[in-house]
Amino acid sequence: MASGEPHTTRHDNAGKGTGRDAVESLTGHLLVAMPSLRDPNFERTVVFVLAHEADGALGVVLNRPTEALVGDILPGWESLLREPGVLFEGGPVGTDSAICVARARAGVAGFVGFSRVMGQIGTVDLSRDPARVGQRLECVRVYHGYAGWGAGQLEQEIEENAWLVFEALPSDPFRTQPEELWPLVLRRQGGMTAAVANFPPDVALN
Secondary structure, three states, X not given: OOOOOOOOOOOOOXXXXXXXXXXXXXXXXXXXXXXXXXXXXXXXXXEEEEEEEOOEEEEEEOOOEEEEEHHXXXXXXXXXXXXXXXXXXXXXXXXXXXXEEEEEOOOOOOOOOEEEEEXXXXXXXXXXXXXXXXXXXXXXXXXXXXXXXXOOHHHHHHHOOOEEEEEOOOOHHHOOOHHHHHHHHHHOOOHHHHHHHHOOOOHHHO
């Protein structure tokens, strides 16, 4: 994990589609923290995986908005933001840097500074002129820091069921009420997975 101690909670229905090969790329998928994952950096988080290769993985936490306004830090980008127009805590690594996740407008095949993650969603180089790239973008979110894993580390945590893995919907990275994303993703899976959303913050009380 990007920080904190390893977690070993078991859950036999880890992720959509059991039996997923551990080496299959999870780029564009969601990692949903199990209730027993108590690392404060990841407790009840939903992580959007931006890159997952043999040498490791990188993602951003989708459901931790801050009170800092993006316009105060990156002037010109605020008009492109999906509400809430604030900076998000992307994770505990590289907190002095920023990552922009954006959805390109329909029909936009790509452009310089845009790295596709899934569908029309990708990352945008924040050194680009927002007035120019903004014409190609539908909405953006900006994160400080990210979640990172070394080679085999994420695969091990998934095997230990610290995380549930699900396919992301195009709307997930841009929810206007991001604090509700963790239970929302769990409940839409149905069955026993949906029941995980009802676990109390202190699982010892369940």
